[in-house]
Amino acid sequence: MSEPIISVEHLGKSFGTNEVLTDISFDVSQGEVISIIGVSGTGKSTLLRCINLLEQPSYGTIRYHGEDILSPHFDLAHYRAKVGMVFQQFNLFNNLTVLENCVVPQVKVLKRDREEAEKNARNYLEKVGMLQYRNAKPSQISGGQKQRAAIARALSMDPEAILFDEPTSALDPELIGEVLDVMKNLAANSGITMLVVTHEMSFARDISDRVIFMESGHVVEDDTPAVIFGNPKMPRTREFLNRMLKNQ
Amino acid sequence: MPTTFFEWIPFLWKKYWPLLLKGAWTSLYLSFLGTSIGFVVGLLVAMVRTIPDPPKSKKVRYWLLKAVKFLCVAYIEVFRGTPLMVQAMVIYYGLMKFASLRLPLIVASMIIVGSNTGAYMAEIMRSGIISVEKGQTEAAMSLGMTHWQTMSCVILPQAIRNVLPSVGNEFVVNVKDTSVLNVIAVSELYFVGKSASGTYLKYFEVYSIVAVMYLIMTATLSKLLGRIEKKLDGPSEYQVLNDEEEESDV
Ligand SMILES: Nc1ncnc2c1ncn2[C@@H]1O[C@H](COP(=O)(O)OP(=O)(O)O)[C@@H](O)[C@H]1O
Numbered sequence: 001m002s003e004p005i006i007s008v009e010h011l012g013k014s015f016g017t018n019e020v021l022t023d024i025s026f027d028v029s030q031g032e033v034i035s036i037i038g039v040s041g042t043g044k045s046t047l048l049r050c051i052n053l054l055e056q057p058s059y060g061t062i063r064y065h066g067e068d069i070l071s072p073h074f075d076l077a078h079y080r081a082k083v084g085m086v087f088q089q090f091n092l093f094n095n096l097t098v099l100e101n102c103v104v105p106q107v108k109v110l111k112r113d114r115e116e117a118e119k120n121a122r123n124y125l126e127k128v129g130m131l132q133y134r135n136a137k138p139s140q141i142s143g144g145q146k147q148r149a150a151i152a153r154a155l156s157m158d159p160e161a162i163l164f165d166e167p168t169s170a171l172d173p174e175l176i177g178e179v180l181d182v183m184k185n186l187a188a189n190s191g192i193t194m195l196v197v198t199h200e201m202s203f204a205r206d207i208s209d210r211v212i213f214m215e216s217g218h219v220v221e222d223d224t225p226a227v228i229f230g231n232p233k234m235p236r237t238r239e240f241l242n243r244m245l246k247n248q
Numbered sequence: 249m250p251t252t253f254f255e256w257i258p259f260l261w262k263k264y265w266p267l268l269l270k271g272a273w274t275s276l277y278l279s280f281l282g283t284s285i286g287f288v289v290g291l292l293v294a295m296v297r298t299i300p301d302p303p304k305s306k307k308v309r310y311w312l313l314k315a316v317k318f319l320c321v322a323y324i325e326v327f328r329g330t331p332l333m334v335q336a337m338v339i340y341y342g343l344m345k346f347a348s349l350r351l352p353l354i355v356a357s358m359i360i361v362g363s364n365t366g367a368y369m370a371e372i373m374r375s376g377i378i379s380v381e382k383g384q385t386e387a388a389m390s391l392g393m394t395h396w397q398t399m400s401c402v403i404l405p406q407a408i409r410n411v412l413p414s415v416g417n418e419f420v421v422n423v424k425d426t427s428v429l430n431v432i433a434v435s436e437l438y439f440v441g442k443s444a445s446g447t448y449l450k451y452f453e454v455y456s457i458v459a460v461m462y463l464i465m466t467a468t469l470s471k472l473l474g475r476i477e478k479k480l481d482g483p484s485e486y487q488v489l490n491d492e493e494e495e496s497d498v
């Protein structure tokens with residue numbers, strides 16, 4: 001096993017007196033595709049937001065290549081550039097075109113020159129099938145297109161890992177496929193490490209290397225999709241999956 | 249000598265139009281410059297007020313920022329809480345008394361209108377900044393952008409666009425409110441009206457003309473600002489570029 005990219009060690013997070021995450025630990029290795037599943041309100045988003053430091057953990061440690069990301073000397077901007085995030089609500093920059101959404105962060109954060117940044121952005125926009133919409137503003141495209149553009153924006157930073165927070169949950173059912181296809185393609189071909197919070201059980205089962213099942217702020221089970229979907233060790237995992245698969 | 253209202257109006261206009269137009273022009277450019285200065289001041293104040301608090305462990309930065317933010321609030325409260333006319337007197341005569349500074353009237357007017365507008369603009373801008381969705385900031389942060397990069401590339405362009413109607417409104421208000429500068433003898437439109445009505449003691453007639461002139465200025469401005477807003481929104485359509493166009497485009 002190679003050394004992990006990200007290690008979460010005994011992570012906890014409370015909002016006031018409400019403990020949302022309790023003693024979460026797991027490692028993420030290079031190139032792994034991990035799905036995080038569980039009912040709403042379990043703390044899945046909070047976990048991803050802690051990893052990206054959009055939320056400050058209450059206790060515990062998060063390491064990036066062994067370095068403590070909470071240390072005051074840690075280069076947070078560089079870390080965030082290398083560990084991207086894709087949001088449920090897309091969060092494309094509304095004032096910029098699709099192309100500029102992908103170019104500006106490269107220029108500002110990675111100090112790439114415009115030409116290089118644009119070439120890179122075009123390359124990834126093409127990969128997600130959004131190159132022809134590069135001059136559109138976010139308000140002028142569909143949800144699926146927005147999410148594909150947001151994925152291209154994350155990819156344009158040439159990250160090691162991308163955190164996906166329910167990337168298809170805000171989409172109309174007929175638009176989910178196009179985004180899932182992009183993600184499946186990434187998982188199969190890019191070698192990028194992916195941490196995906198999802199309710200798409202097909203993605204968790206067929207695409208990921210590992211599935212983490214969470215319940216009320218705890219990791220209940222963390223195993224291969226074969227075990228989780230075939231023969232879970234914890235009865236609660238089985239209950240959850242029975243419910244999910246029945247509804248789909 | 250004219251006898252009726254409808255004879256007086258053309259008579260007075262013929263006699264005073266160069267003076268009145270000059271006054272109107274003064275009102276217009278004072279309010280334009282004052283609003284521009286106010287816009288910049290307001291933007292800066294709002295930017296300072298929306299800087300996130302640094303961790304308490306960084307003592308110097310924490311308290312420095314607190315102090316500067318307090319000054320910003322004090323500035324806003326003072327200028328929004330007193331009449332513009334009083335501010336004009338206090339600033340103009342205050343500078344004369346304590347700094348022995350006899351500012352050119354135009355410069356003094358600019359300081360007065362600029363500071364006053366700046367206080368209102370600061371609150372307008374702040375509301376504009378706050379109203380930009382939180383997700384925009386989070387996305388920028390998740391990409392590694394700093395607070396200032398996020399502000400300049402993402403938040404402010406959206407915030408300014410959103411408050412543009414209010415900014416235009418401040419401009420229109422200033423066209424009228426510069427009339428109080430007559431208290432320090434700036435010859436803007438109202439002041440000119442006062443001189444023009446003195447000779448024949450025809451207050452109603454002269455101020456009717458003045459009122460119409462104000463109305464023409466404000467109505468034209470409102471129309472113009474509306475047009476500018478539309479322009480700034482950019483094209484409402486975009487080209488879906490197919491592969492051939494793609495080649496020629498690169
Ligand atoms: N900023 C916040 N302040 C207070 N409570 C929060 C905040 N964010 C999330 N929570 C709470 O944390 C719990 C977990 O939320 P979340 O991580 O969004 O769950 P999930 O993504 O699994 O649906 C919820 O009960 C939610 O109300």
Ligand SMILES: [Mg+2]
Pocket residue numbers: 044045046165166
């Ligand atoms: Mg969530």
